[in-house]
Amino acid sequence: MTYDKEMPKPPFQHPNADVRMRGFVERVSAEEALGWLDAELERHGLLSDEYVALVHAAGRVLAQDVTSPVNVPNFNRAMMDGYGIRAADIRGATAATPIALEVVGECFPGKPFASAILAGQAIRIMTGAPLPPGVDAVLPVENTIRQGTQVFAACELEHGKNYGNVGEDIRAGEVVLRAGRVLRPQDLGVLSSIGHGTVPIVRKPRVRVVVTGDELLPVGSVPAGSQIVDANGPMLTALVGRDGGVANHPGIVPDDRQAIRAAIEDDVDVILVSGGSSVGQEDYVPTLLAEHGQLAVHGIAMRPAGPLGMGRLGERFVFLLPGNPVACLWGYDLFASRAIRTLGGRSIDWPYRRTIARLTRDLKSPPDRLDYIRVKLTDEEVEPLGRSGASVLSSTTRCDGFVVVPTDSAGYHAGTEVEVFLYD
């Protein structure tokens, strides 16, 4: 008697002898698998730069430090609407004893006043207007009373009051934003103000979504008979977008060695294969990857997504995700999303909001397996969802988020505070 001969041994043999016999000869821990991935990502480094129009750069990752070539503003400017004056001229002014100045002109943003202001003179001025020589403070309009060509100052003013100096916002030569910054809306404003119409951005990881399975119908089909509609394709496409990648999912790939081989050799940075990833009869992908590239990890001590594989094919990172949609989601989130974010210069951390709450009941997990637990959050308590398999995708839409039980944990008792990652 031998173990089922229809089940080929995975080509990857992990040195760790602590094996658990299942369909897989052995399984590595999720932490070991992450260790392999992080080392490969470190070795690979960031993707290359591209220049992106400023208006399309929000939320993108800056590839280089940006130094300002100019002062912002490039001139001394008024910080209030009012009158440009010389502070010495209105010393001692009060509402009861206002001091009169002669209004000699006006000055708007972009429309400077041609000459200097002399003693006893004032200039009507708008916020943002360049200040003419002689002016050393701006008297706010609410502290003035106008009568003909004269303006009465109803208070005195410090020298420099409401006076914006050259370079007040940004100085020429200053580094305004550092490489790695995920650009905020206001960052685009700053970049525009120093003259940038384009910005150096880390290229988006290109991701090919390879959905395999003869039982699958394309998106938009009506499920019928023993055929089901591709759920993983649209889900993975959206996940890749969320993580800053650009996904290509041109259609379902038949369970055929040549078709799958062509798909995984697409000219991209990351290959996501959904289905055909295990050790079953029609699971061509692991073998293909082992033959033409490197199948570094295959079979992980985790649930769901235990049959997950990872490897390299040329420069590509390849993720073999289970076809079961919950396992596909979790496998993507734990490994592939990390790779896509890292290659694109983003945080290694999940984009999920987190909260801490108490478990309503015991959460058991084998002490040698990482578990992904879908949960409901109610009244600041965490309720694990009832048993729902890796094939019940609606459980991930009904739940509020998930809890991770690490490999070396046997779970948590009711009442324990656990970290919840929120799907929202």
Add this chain to the structure above:
Amino acid sequence: MTYDKEMPKPPFQHPNADVRMRGFVERVSAEEALGWLDAELERHGLLSDEYVALVHAAGRVLAQDVTSPVNVPNFNRAMMDGYGIRAADIRGATAATPIALEVVGECFPGKPFASAILAGQAIRIMTGAPLPPGVDAVLPVENTIRQGTQVFAACELEHGKNYGNVGEDIRAGEVVLRAGRVLRPQDLGVLSSIGHGTVPIVRKPRVRVVVTGDELLPVGSVPAGSQIVDANGPMLTALVGRDGGVANHPGIVPDDRQAIRAAIEDDVDVILVSGGSSVGQEDYVPTLLAEHGQLAVHGIAMRPAGPLGMGRLGERFVFLLPGNPVACLWGYDLFASRAIRTLGGRSIDWPYRRTIARLTRDLKSPPDRLDYIRVKLTDEEVEPLGRSGASVLSSTTRCDGFVVVPTDSAGYHAGTEVEVFLYD
């Protein structure tokens, strides 16, 4: 003597007599202004629906409840790789006393086995495959030993084990997602699995960005002389996108009544005007809005963005934002972003992450003004940024986030725990 005649009175006269004389005749509180906005948004209701291809629906807002027309799966399916069996046949099986079954065929996803399984028979089966009649449980491959046409069961199995029933994921007639849902990646998977290729989605608010100012150069220009480059245009465009709207900013609009009038009559849902919004000489916009629509609010007891105005022009929501970029950002965030999110069916709340931390020093604020305070977060402490005006946009890129001091608060003492909204 009269108040400066160059300053037209704003047409809006708030009934509240508690006025503070500045450039504005009176200012309403930010809370009153929000009250007006929320009432108008309530009266207006959501934007209309549109049908969006599933692959473009991630992060969009579902406009209608979605009910499944089908069961998912539409057939009984295997939950594991192994053998479809009759549980009664292997009662009492153990590793030491395995029970032999005759393997009569195989069954893959999308490739059903044509006939029923009889007593003593088994069928080789892959996860997701339709289960033929007769099978009432799936024996995992790791609990089997294969020898020729026979398979030995090394354990017994409960009836129904690893057996996925019709409708296990989704039942026909079930509401799978409710209107108002911001669609998660996995929601797209579920929608695809029930046959949706398109989904009813709340239309994106169309937003016209009207940047005025003769001193402004278009994005991509080098600032020179008394000209500055448009910072608010790209910033507002990015903010609108963040809040789920679609912005159009075709270029700088000259400080000219006719040009501005044409711009604010654009066929959109929301008009954002940057600059020319105050009570100065070239501030045409408030007058235009009062003449042709409704200028409901003009002048708000807040800093920055005190000169902000709001109104309606036909069905459009119009926001008059200050030209100073920090004031523009804050005015947008407090009022316009709320409108755009609400019209598009999103949460009224800011998308900013929040945290609670202690102030390193006193934060003073007049007791009748709402203040926006840029802060640094260091070692879980909140450090308000030093004095930096509404024109220093780089302060919003250097800070980690902001604190809001409400109108009726005189500020907080050092050591007080305050809520920080994070720019990240």
